[in-house]
Amino acid sequence: MSVDWNSLGEVFAVSVGVTVGVVVVFALGILGLARVEAAREVDGGTHALGLTQAGLCFLACAAVVAYGIYLIVPQFH
């Protein structure tokens, strides 16, 4: 019996990397959205910067979700 440390290490690195990446990007998107909402109450502005930040972040997350579905569904391979 031998432990396949390489695969184990790979699972560890990829899992931690992807999880932290997705959550951080998603959190940045929420931060952008929260700024827009806060600003709207103060001056009624739309704050294009916050909206763009949120849009890009959520788009990136959606791409990761799409890749996840691709991995789950064998017909796509």
Added chain:
Amino acid sequence: MDHITFLVAVVIVTALAFDFTNGFHDTANAMATSIATGALKPKTAVLISGALNLVGAFLSTEVAKTISGGIVDDTLVTPGMIFAGLVGAILWNLLTWLLGLPSSSSHALFGGLIGAVWVGAGSNGVHFDKVVEKILIPAVASPLVAGIAALLATYLAYKITARARKDSVTKGFRLGQIASASLVSLAHGTNDAQKTMGVITLTLISVGALGHDAGPPVWVITAAGLAIGLGTYIGGWRIIRTMGKGLTDIQSPQGFAAEAASTTVILTSAHLGFALSTTQVCSGGILGAGLGRRLAEVRWGTAGRMVIAWLVTLPAAAAVGGLSATVVKHGGNLGTALIALIAAAVALFIVIASRRNPVHADNVNETHEVTIRSEASSDVRTAA
């Protein structure tokens, strides 16, 4: 279909019953944190999860070619042993459900099979090195990986959104949770429904009702998908409470981080050919998310009981599987019928015991404890 003997019919029904318990035992994996944080209403959550499990069952075409993935010698396995193993797995799943403990349905199935094959064909029918490689190592590694990933992600999520408005943050992560929880459900359907399909298909092949290398017939796919989907929809509310409320008090950023970690670990492991338990991965993710928020309380007592259940799952299911196999081996069809009746009686007893302090969609989030107030609780507790 004159190949379908009494025994084969019993195996099919038992396999579907196991699939059902597999579904309701594992609803919590995908949906517990979404229900706890209010991202989804309890009834909506189980409906989505059940539907996605059913879809997943139809999507997975690569049905397991072996019953056990090499853990037992498949050439020695008879339908009688499969039946005995399934009985062990079902009873263990029901008992841990009664106690509200998230334990691995796959480990219960493997344990039941190991016990049944050990008794039926001798200890050389069990590949112990494979047991270590395919069960023990992933069981230790996967919750740790998910836990560490969720811990880091939770810490950063709170750090990044610390100065943003609280209600915006909560709302945003709740929406994210719906996506991440749905992915876990879909992945669960593609993985776990095919285990049952594999068991039924291989049983049919072993009696000559299907040709060698035949895929599962449509009715097998449909039945297995419906069993797991229905089980998921019924919802193992006792386990949902433990995972969503019992281990730690989950907020929506933590729920999102935990689910993201679970999904990633499940998908990367599957991609690299690692077998693992969805339940253990998700529990690890939730604990990590609990630790990642500063001052968040992790209830180590509950976590400890859960880990003990993980350790006992395989040997306990093996013991029941072995006992059933003894009766089936010596008692033939009569023995099989007897075991089926006893198993049904025990299952009924467990369901009645759960009624003493029921957990359902309306009260799942009320407390963090699952209790059984009766003298039944003392003897099942020692059994766990």
